[in-house]
Amino acid sequence: MTDLLPAVRAASTPLPAAPNRAAADEFHPYTPDDEQLAATAVDGRPRVRVYRPGEVQVVLGRGGRAEVELYLDACRTDGMPVARRPGGGGAVVLDPGNVVVAATAPQAGLPRIPELFARFSAWVIEGLERVGIHGVRREDASDLVLGDLKVGGACLYRPRGLALYVTTLLVEPRVELMERYLAHPPREPVYRRGRRHGEFVGRLADAGGWTAERLAAALSDALRPPELPL
Numbered sequence: 001m002t003d004l005l006p007a008v009r010a011a012s013t014p015l016p017a018a019p020n021r022a023a024a025d026e027f028h029p030y031t032p033d034d035e036q037l038a039a040t041a042v043d044g045r046p047r048v049r050v051y052r053p054g055e056v057q058v059v060l061g062r063g064g065r066a067e068v069e070l071y072l073d074a075c076r077t078d079g080m081p082v083a084r085r086p087g088g089g090g091a092v093v094l095d096p097g098n099v100v101v102a103a104t105a106p107q108a109g110l111p112r113i114p115e116l117f118a119r120f121s122a123w124v125i126e127g128l129e130r131v132g133i134h135g136v137r138r139e140d141a142s143d144l145v146l147g148d149l150k151v152g153g154a155c156l157y158r159p160r161g162l163a164l165y166v167t168t169l170l171v172e173p174r175v176e177l178m179e180r181y182l183a184h185p186p187r188e189p190v191y192r193r194g195r196r197h198g199e200f201v202g203r204l205a206d207a208g209g210w211t212a213e214r215l216a217a218a219l220s221d222a223l224r225p226p227e228l229p230l
Contacts (some may be wrong), residue, residue: 149202
């Protein structure tokens with residue numbers, strides 16, 4: 001579904017914020033990182049995978065409420081797939097203009113969500129520095145920001161003894177699809193200042209002429225599995 005319907009491309013105005021209720025079986029599980037997580041569960045080795053989404057889809061967080069976070073009528077009208085991931089956080093639109101970094105690691109003890117976000121975020125920022133993208137910093141718990149624009153968002157999933165960290169880097173994002181499918185989030189970081197998606201989201205493509213394909217390849221070479229202990 002990388003080629004979206006003409007109606008989506010032509011949409012110039014977000015739908016009104018009155019989404020319908022979602023059916024219990026309306027969303028499919030988000031599974032691209034399952035094999036990586038299972039492998040780390042078996043052998044205890046940390047892993048990292050960098051990839052681009054193969055299609056456009058909307059993804060809800062584990063506890064996300066579709067009626068609040070999505071324009072469900074637009075998703076249904078366009079036949080837009082909606083998935084639910086195991087990690088938390090707000091709803092996102094994934095498209096091939098994004099680069100996803102997924103890291104898995106054994107993680108013993110009680111949950112330390114803020115510390116894990118801080119360490120994983122620093123690891124990704126160091127990788128971006130290695131490929132020549134400078135000035136990215138962490139804001140809120142897990143956002144990656146360049147200037148005052150969001151260029152990445154992350155989630156954590158912590159089954160027993162493991163940690164899965166997934167961040168989506170916005171390289172060439174389809175912002176018009178965010179406007180069409182995502183309502184304004186019910187919780188926003190202070191630095192967002194009420195801005196709509198198109199005013200709030202940045203593009204790593206503007207930080208040195210990157211394409212999503214080139215950045216995915218560069219980060220695959222630059223990032224190594226996160227060092228233990230976490």
